[in-house]
Amino acid sequence: MSQALRLHAFGYDGLRLEELTLPQLGPNDVHVRFxxxxxxxxDIMTVHGFYNPKLAMPRILGSDAAGEVVAVGSSVTRFQPGDRVASLFFDRWHEGEVPQDAAHMALGDFVEGVFATERIMPEHGLIAIPDSLSFEQAAALPCAGVTAWNALVEKGHLRAGETVLILGTGGVSIFALQIAKAHGARVLLTSSSDEKLALGKSLGADELINYRTTPEWQNEVLRLTGTGVDHVVEVGGAGTLPRSLQAVRSGGHVHLIGVLSEPGHTVDPIPVLMKSIHLNGVFVGSRGMFERLLAAVVTNKITPVVDKSFPLQQYREAFEHMQTGRHFGKVLLSLK
Ligand SMILES: NC(=O)c1ccc[n+]([C@@H]2O[C@H](COP(=O)([O-])OP(=O)(O)OC[C@H]3O[C@@H](n4cnc5c(N)ncnc54)[C@H](OP(=O)(O)O)[C@@H]3O)[C@@H](O)[C@H]2O)c1
Structure with missing residues (x-):
C-alpha cells in the first residue's frame, strides 16, 4: 500500500491523502519507496488549475522525489533492490533537444506523480543518486536543479568571469546561484527581502538588490556592470521581462523559465533584435542533463538548500508556505 497525495478537483479542498494499492510490478518496472x-x-499552479486546466483527475501530484528501490522487474538492468534513486521530471526525455511531446511525459501532470510513499515506476523514469546526497537533498533537484543547470550550462554555456543576474530566491533561483558560483561567475541577486539577500550573500552572491525598495532594479544592474549582464535567470515572466531585457548586455542571454510576476506588461521585441539578445526558452531538462548536474554537485560539493520539510500529512501547510513566498530555496515533504 502507498499513501499518496491526489488531486480530485482544483483548489486545496480537492487534495486528498489516500491509501492506494500498488499495481503489479511489470518486467520494466521498479518498486520505489520514496x-x-x-x-x-x-505544483501550486496545478492545484489551482492554472498549469493544465484539462488535468485528468484524480492525479498523484509532484515531479520530484527520492528514495530507495524495493524490487525490480525481470527485465530491469539499471537498478537493483537497495539502490538510491530520484525521479526524472520527464520520464522519457533521455538526451538532446526537448521532445515535441515533452509535456505529455511530465510527472504530476500527464503522468502520475511522486507525492507518494511508494510507487511502481518505469525504469526509464528514475536516476541513480550519489551517496553524498541525502534523500532530502536529492529530492530538491529533479525540476528546479535541472532547470537552472539546463539554462546556464547546457544552453547558456556559462563561463568563468561572466555575470549572472538571478531574480528571486526560490528553488530555481538558488540552484542557479550555486551553479553560477561553481562556474566562477559574478552573481547579482534580487529579492523582495533583505534577510533573504543576506542568505544569498552567504552562498556567494556578489551584488544584492532588493526589488521592492529598488523597483527600477535594471538601472542598478546597469550601474553595477556597466554594459549589462551576460545572463539573466528570468523566473518572473511578463512582469519582469521588459526590465530583464534592459539589464542584459548586447548579445547576452535571457533564460526564460518562469511566470511568477503579474502579467500586465506587453513585451517590446525591439530591444531583443537591436541588442541581439539570445532568448532561451527552458523546459526543465533531460536525463543526460540531470546526470551532468549530479556530477557537478558532487565535484563542487554543492549542497541543495532546503528551507523547510513538512510531514506529508501537513501538505496544505507546505503548499501555503510556498505560495506565500516565505521560503528560501526548496520546500520539502517528508514521506517516511
Ligand atoms: N520552465 C521550466 O522548466 C521551469 C522549471 C521550474 C520552474 N519554473 C518556473 O519558474 C518559476 C520559479 O519556480 P520555483 O519553483 O523556483 O518557485 P519558488 O520556489 O516558489 O520561487 C518563488 C520566488 O520567486 C521570487 N519572485 C516572485 N515574484 C517575483 C518577481 N516579480 N520578481 C522577482 N522575483 C520574484 C520570490 O523571491 P523573493 O522571496 O526572494 O522575492 C519568490 O520567493 C515559476 O514560475 C515556475 O513555474 C519553470
Missing part, C-alpha cells in the same frame, strides 16, 4: 519529495511552483 523518503522525501520537493514542491515546485508548478
Amino acid at each position: 523518503h522525501a519529495a520537493s514542491l515546485n511552483y508548478r
Whole structure:
C-alpha cells in the first residue's frame, strides 16, 4: 500500500491523502519507496488549475522525489533492490533537444506523480543518486536543479568571469546561484527581502538588490556592470521581462523559465533584435542533463538548500508556505 497525495478537483479542498494499492510490478518496472519529495511552483499552479486546466483527475501530484528501490522487474538492468534513486521530471526525455511531446511525459501532470510513499515506476523514469546526497537533498533537484543547470550550462554555456543576474530566491533561483558560483561567475541577486539577500550573500552572491525598495532594479544592474549582464535567470515572466531585457548586455542571454510576476506588461521585441539578445526558452531538462548536474554537485560539493520539510500529512501547510513566498530555496515533504 502507498499513501499518496491526489488531486480530485482544483483548489486545496480537492487534495486528498489516500491509501492506494500498488499495481503489479511489470518486467520494466521498479518498486520505489520514496523518503522525501520537493514542491515546485508548478505544483501550486496545478492545484489551482492554472498549469493544465484539462488535468485528468484524480492525479498523484509532484515531479520530484527520492528514495530507495524495493524490487525490480525481470527485465530491469539499471537498478537493483537497495539502490538510491530520484525521479526524472520527464520520464522519457533521455538526451538532446526537448521532445515535441515533452509535456505529455511530465510527472504530476500527464503522468502520475511522486507525492507518494511508494510507487511502481518505469525504469526509464528514475536516476541513480550519489551517496553524498541525502534523500532530502536529492529530492530538491529533479525540476528546479535541472532547470537552472539546463539554462546556464547546457544552453547558456556559462563561463568563468561572466555575470549572472538571478531574480528571486526560490528553488530555481538558488540552484542557479550555486551553479553560477561553481562556474566562477559574478552573481547579482534580487529579492523582495533583505534577510533573504543576506542568505544569498552567504552562498556567494556578489551584488544584492532588493526589488521592492529598488523597483527600477535594471538601472542598478546597469550601474553595477556597466554594459549589462551576460545572463539573466528570468523566473518572473511578463512582469519582469521588459526590465530583464534592459539589464542584459548586447548579445547576452535571457533564460526564460518562469511566470511568477503579474502579467500586465506587453513585451517590446525591439530591444531583443537591436541588442541581439539570445532568448532561451527552458523546459526543465533531460536525463543526460540531470546526470551532468549530479556530477557537478558532487565535484563542487554543492549542497541543495532546503528551507523547510513538512510531514506529508501537513501538505496544505507546505503548499501555503510556498505560495506565500516565505521560503528560501526548496520546500520539502517528508514521506517516511
Ligand atoms: N520552465 C521550466 O522548466 C521551469 C522549471 C521550474 C520552474 N519554473 C518556473 O519558474 C518559476 C520559479 O519556480 P520555483 O519553483 O523556483 O518557485 P519558488 O520556489 O516558489 O520561487 C518563488 C520566488 O520567486 C521570487 N519572485 C516572485 N515574484 C517575483 C518577481 N516579480 N520578481 C522577482 N522575483 C520574484 C520570490 O523571491 P523573493 O522571496 O526572494 O522575492 C519568490 O520567493 C515559476 O514560475 C515556475 O513555474 C519553470
